[in-house]
Amino acid sequence: MLWRKFFKLLTASVLLSGVAHADMTIDVVGVGASQYPIAIAPFQNENQQKQALTPVISDDLTRSGLFKVIGAGDLSPVPFAPEQVNYTSALAKGAQTMAIGRVTPDAGGFNVQFWLIDLASKKTLITWERKATAGQMRRVAHQIADLIYQQITGQPGAFNSRIAYVLKQGARFELQVSDADGFGSQAILVSKQPVMSPKWSPDGGKLAYVSFEDQKPVVYVHELASGRRWKAAGFKGSNYAPAWSPNGRELAVVLTQSGSSQIYLVNTDGSDLRQLSRGGEINTEPAFSPDGRFIYFTSDRGGSPQIYRMNSNGSNTERVTFQGGYNSSAKLSPDGKNMTFITRDGGYRAAIMDLSSRQVLTLTDSGSDDSPSFSPNGQMILYETKAGGRGVLAAVSSDGRVKQRLRAQAGDVRQPAWGPVLR
Secondary structure, three states, X not given: OHHHHHHHHOOOOEEEEEEEOOOXXXXXXXOOOOOEEEEEOOOEOHHHOOOOHHHHHHHHHHHHOOEEEEXXXXXXXXXXXHHHOOHHHHHHOOOOEEEEEEEEEEOOEEEEEEEEEEOOOOEEEEEEEEEEOHXXXXXXXXXXXXXXHHHHHOOXXXXXXXXXXXXXXXXXXXEEEEEOOOOOOEEEXXXXXXXXXXXXXXXXXXXXXXXXXXXXXXXXXXXXOOOOEEEEEOOOOOEXXXXXXXXXXXXXXXXXXXXXXXXXXXXXXXXOOEEOOOOOOEEEEEEEOOOXXXXXXXXXXXXXXXXXXXXXXXXXXXXXXXXXXXXXXXXXXXXXXXXXXXXXXXOEEEEEEEOOOOOEEEOOOOOEOEEEEEOXXXXXXXXXXXXXXXXXXXXXXXXXXXXXXXXXXXXXXXXXXXXXXXX
């Protein structure tokens, strides 16, 4: 509900930063309709590294709500390769598959080997190997969890991805980036002026966001690897609500230069501005469909905030939401089949719509949700909510069964965006 928040901020100093912050912790409530039993054995030599692999793999799979993780550290001997598996003992634990592996010192780092074994058939389902440095071990663990997730569920995993969010501590605003599980958080921007609406580029290498450092809202693009950033939309009036086109070359932005809030398309370098929306006093929160054909947005043109859709050239606008008197903040699933949004249903709650049937499912029971964002595989939705009087991040599965809460040690956490899987 940038709709509600933005106009409260319209009433500079900025520091580009790489400062690490305390990691968030995750509480999980609920499980999937069924849980798949998997045994995970400690990897050989993993405790010689700063970060052991199997605790991260186990946490990832448990957090999904779809797996029942069974420890296998008490097997004798602990298997580190397929030929060492004692199938009778492993099956006795109630698992259907077992993850095993080893970490071997190699020139300049380590060699990680991983196998996923079907215990009933004694077949090796996955054989995987990669070289890594000590600092890459968490990423390797997330990659292994993604491989397991896809093998068992048939859906891509999303553990090896990042999230961006705004952390407000006192009068300071920080644009933070962390792993999807809340670890490794770093502030890439620190400002005394508000920062809002971070959005990931399709390749995960850049963030677009709104900064008030020029005493008005301006859209910036920030290249994460180099720290370089530039103005993408600093036109007359307010500039806000950026959304990346699927090709990564353009941004949909909202400008007030005409006196009302209208949606425009601009190249990421700030050139070739084109107006898309017309009509209504407020048109905001654009979001592209994954194929780039449509832009979904929030508009008051019907008398209350509702979600509309137009062609990406601005033509053929049609209303999408009809249930309830308030719907906003649309985001499309990666496959384009579902839309998450905020609906007013006894409070502001995250919801999901099947775009073919137009069936709506309210996913949460809180009353102050905001800024929903799909995981890269479309199975989870990250959003902002309130707990204990401050902003926190939460996530819910697309069927509403599994709920997570990511807790920061201090400050208000708001406006999350889930980035693509790292390559």
